[in-house]
Amino acid sequence: MRPWYRRYKPGWWAFNPGSGGGAATVQTDGVTIQGDGSAGNKIAIKAVQTNASLSGAGTVASPLGEKPLTFLRHGINIGGNARNGANQVSVSGIHVPVPLTFANILVFVDTVDAVNLYDIGIYSQAGALLANIGAQTLPTGNLQSFATLQGSQTIEPGLYLFAWTGNATTAQLRYDTGQHGGWVFNQDIAASVGGALPASIGAVAVAPNVNSWYMMLD
Numbered sequence: 007m008r009p010w011y012r013r014y015k016p017g018w019w020a021f022n023p024g025s026g027g028g029a030a031t032v033q034t035d036g037v038t039i040q041g042d043g044s045a046g047n048k049i050a051i052k053a054v055q056t057n058a059s060l061s062g063a064g065t066v067a068s069p070l071g072e073k074p075l076t077f078l079r080h081g082i083n084i085g086g087n088a089r090n091g092a093n094q095v096s097v098s099g100i101h102v103p104v105p106l107t108f109a110n111i112l113v114f115v116d117t118v119d120a121v122n123l124y125d126i127g128i129y130s131q132a133g134a135l136l137a138n139i140g141a142q143t144l145p146t147g148n149l150q151s152f153a154t155l156q157g158s159q160t161i162e163p164g165l166y167l168f169a170w171t172g173n174a175t176t177a178q179l180r181y182d183t184g185q186h187g188g189w190v191f192n193q194d195i196a197a198s199v200g201g202a203l204p205a206s207i208g209a210v211a212v213a214p215n216v217n218s219w220y221m222m223l224d
Contacts, residue, residue, distance in 0.1 A: 075106045078223045089117070089178045090170060095196040095207055097129065097167040098181075099189030100221075109158040111139060112151045112222035113170075114180035120145035122174035123201025126152060128223070129167040133207040136161065141201040144177045151224075165189065167210060168221055171198040180220045189214055 041047045090096030111126055120143050127138025137159065139152035167190070170179065181192070189212045196207040 075104055076108070076224060078102060078106050078108070089175045090172065090192065091194050092175050093171070093173055093198050094194040095169050095171045095198050095203060096192050097169045097195050097207070097210060098191045098193075099131075099210070099212065100166050100168050101189075102161060102163055102166055104163055105160055106223060107158060107160040108137075108154075108223035110151050110153055110224050111137065112149060112224065114149050114220045115144050115147045115177065116180050117176065117178035118145055118147045119143060119172075119174065119176040122172055122176055124170060124172035124177055125198070125201055125203045126168075126170045127154075127203045128161075129169050129207060129210075131165045131167065131212075132209050133167075135203055135205050135207075136166070138203045165212065167207075169195075169203060169207070171201065171203055173198075173201040182220050 111128070113126060122143065123141040124144050125138055125141045128136045130136060137154040137156045140155050142152075144150070190210055193210075193213075195210060196204060198204055
């Protein structure tokens, strides 16, 4: 038996392991493999989320990363409508799967109110206000888009809270009854003044719920 064959072990093979294999990118089934294996260009494997794309060259100086989404829809099956308590912040849990850049919050207004003031926004799970539209009337029904006071911003993957409040109980928003995997729904968690969301509401624990507000971020 030849010496080199006796040293071979089934399941592995090395060819010139001391150098890189040459710059290359392979992408298949939502997975990208990039880099040539050298010290300055390490091999990186990245699973690509649905509707996400990659940035970076896969090198030490330019690591791979997912480009932020610019649209997120939460809720698919429109199932009913609900209102929150007057001067109460009502929250519903949402999940952001990949980085998301947005400047607008879209909701479906089922019952309009052209007199009283309401505010809609996004909190972190820890309860910090990240974006809101400011206290205003909701005089127009159906799907409505509102620009956030904070302008365009990017949030990282994780759990967040969709929240709204009002100084009356007239307006109603549409919700989805078959979201599955949601957490917390239409829970009054804190007090508000003048139809405006407060800067913080305190942390909210995860409580699985199949309902979710029908909303979008873009």
